Amino acid sequence: MKDVNLGIVGLGNVGSGTLTILAENGDEIARKLGFRLNVTAVCSRSVKTKTLPAGLKPRLVTPDWREVVASPDVDVVAELIGGTGTAREVVEAALAAGKSVVTANKELVALEGVALWRQAEANGVTLAMEASVCGGIPIHSVLREGIAGDRIETLFGILNGTSNYILTEIEDHGSDFNAVLAEAQKLGYAEADPTADVDGFDARSKLALLTSLAFGVQLAPADIPTEGIRRISPTDFQYASQLDCTIKLLCSARRVDGGLFVSVRPALLSKRAIMAGVKGAYNAVWSRGTFGADTFYYGRGAGPNPTGVAVVSDLMRVARSLRPEPAHRVPPFAFTSLTESKPLEIGLQKRPWYLRFRITDQPGIIRDLSSILAEHSISIDAVLQLPDLDKHNLPFVITLENSPESAVRLAVEKMGRLPFMVEPPLALPMEKGV
Template sequence: MKDVNLGIVGLGNVGSGTLTILAENADEIARKLGFRLNVTAVCSRSVKSKNLPAGLAPKLITTDWREVVSHPDVDIVAELIGGTGTAREVVEGAIAAGKSVVTANKELVALEGVSIWKKAEAQGVTLAMEASVCGGIPIHAVLREGIAGDHIETLFGILNGTSNYILTEIEENGSAFNDVLAEAQRLGYAEADPTADVDGFDARSKLALLASLAFGVQLTPGDIPTEGIRRISPIDFHYAKQLDCTIKLLCSARRVEDGLFVSVRPALLSKKTIMAGVKGAYNAVWSRGKFGADTFYYGRGAGPNPTGVAVVSDLMRVARSLHPEPAHRVPPFAYTDLAAAKPLEIGRQHRHWYLRFRITDQPGIIRDLSSILAEHSISIDAVLQLPDLDKQNLPFVITLENSPESAVRAAVEKMSKLPFMVEPPLALPIERGV
């Protein structure tokens, strides 16, 4: 069978990992495909300073992506630069040139994936995007094909390895958030600007993609209620431990009769759940189907080699589709069409809650808080307080019975105005269904 030629745009961590795998695993890949994948063109702004893996001899080495997508010998283009500016030009340029595209770009696919897919479909080429979520876990293939026969009801995920690493370090070592973040940056787990990771935006893009695959809807990432982990401190893990829980940045999507609840936010998880054991920079996805019940997927969410494996696997899948044209290709979003959708108002959702307070100690505090909760028809489950000598900054916790989020948020807003509050109360859902 005829070899398939590749154009690789972007030689950062993912691009470099992809090239390494294509070079070092070339013979094994050829055995699986029945033909070889040849790296014909590579592109990077700093390509002249890059050392390509031994065994690769591209015909074209360039700083101009246009030369790659227009090269007559390139069959598939891999966009591995990230972002939504030049990356979109690369992807759409390749599609316009009649070339299939593999991308690891979660932000671009979450924002523009459906329109790009439609353009690819019109051109008769393939869009593949397995590496865009949970680099080391083939979760796209799982939802698109592996459990496609099921009716997914609930999906939970730990989708950002940086945040999970930070939370793990706070829990295990009692370190402050800023100290752990600085260490994560030193180790390369966190970017110099960590906003996308610690404020939940990276995980939000990934959840939008997984919701498309699991539920057949098109969500705008900005519509997803999102909270980051900046306010989580060691004291929260002390209280979580008393509740036999841990704290994770949890991506949640749950189907109900009239729509979909989705959110990205830190939440308490029972330590009895399998998701609670996901530590460090690892990712995990748990799904519950109407017929197939529970399935769980775990692995590294990022890194040159795990993500590179996902990219190369996509390149192999697309290359197969060129030998010959298959009668039926699996759509990249699992469904043949996506219905426009917005998440249900998160305030309608009922959950148990963890409220952590920092107060200046004085008589009547529990009375005042209980009164506000009663005004909003919210019942207290428990009051927890660890010994603390600092009466000017005293932490304690109230857990709540199952309550509508709108009522809890309204109560917390009123509580935050009480004169003894050192800072606004921290409200975290307690997830019991994972």
């Protein structure tokens, strides 16, 4: 059976991991496919300084991606650059040239995935994107095929390994956020500019993709309410522990009458929940279906090898589709069409809440806060205060009973204007059953 030839565009972490797997595991891959995957072209802006894995001898080595796409010696293009500029040009040009594409680019697929999918369909080729979410967890395949017979009601995810690593270190060692971030950058878990990770934007793109796969809707990432982890401190973990909770950057999507509640934000999570045990740079996805109930998926969320495995697995799937052509492909977004949608207004959602304050101590503080909560018909569940000698920067916590988020946000905004506040209150939803 004829081999399938690959063009790899981008030799960063993911591209390098992909090449290593193709080189070192090539015989095993050929045994599974019945033919070989040959890397015939590679492209990188710094290609002349790159050392390719032993055994790989591409005929074309170039800094110009156009040469890879145009090469008659390339059957499938792997776009492993990232971003939405050049990467989009690569994918669109490859699809227009009648070549299937594998990508690990969550930002591009979240923004333009449906348009690229339609372009692939029009040209009779495949767009494969398993590596775009959760690295080594085959979550696309799970939602697209593995549990496709179910009706997903709720989906939660820890989708950013950098944020999860930082929160784990703060919880386990009582470290300051900035100190842990600096260590994460030194270890290579966080970029020099960590904004996408710690402010939730990376996780937001991934959630937009998973929401399409799970619910058959097309959401703009910018429509998803998103908060990052910069304000989470060791104090918050101390109070969370008193409530038998931890804190995670949770990506959530819930089906309710009328639509979906979707969000990315730090939240308190019961330590009895399975996802509470997800530590360090790992990712996890939990889903609940109408018929199949709960399923849980866990693994490395990033890194050259776990993400490279996802890329190579996609390359194998696409290669199989080339010989012979299957009668019916599984759509890359699970549904044959996606309904354009927007999340429900997050303010309508009811949840218990954790409010953490830093105040200058004086009489009447609880009275004033309780009065504001009462104005908004919000009931207090508990008031917690750990011993602290600094009366000019005193932390304490109020937990709230099930309350509409809109009312909580209005109350918190008003509380933030009280003269004894050292900083605006921190408000986190409390999740009990993930």
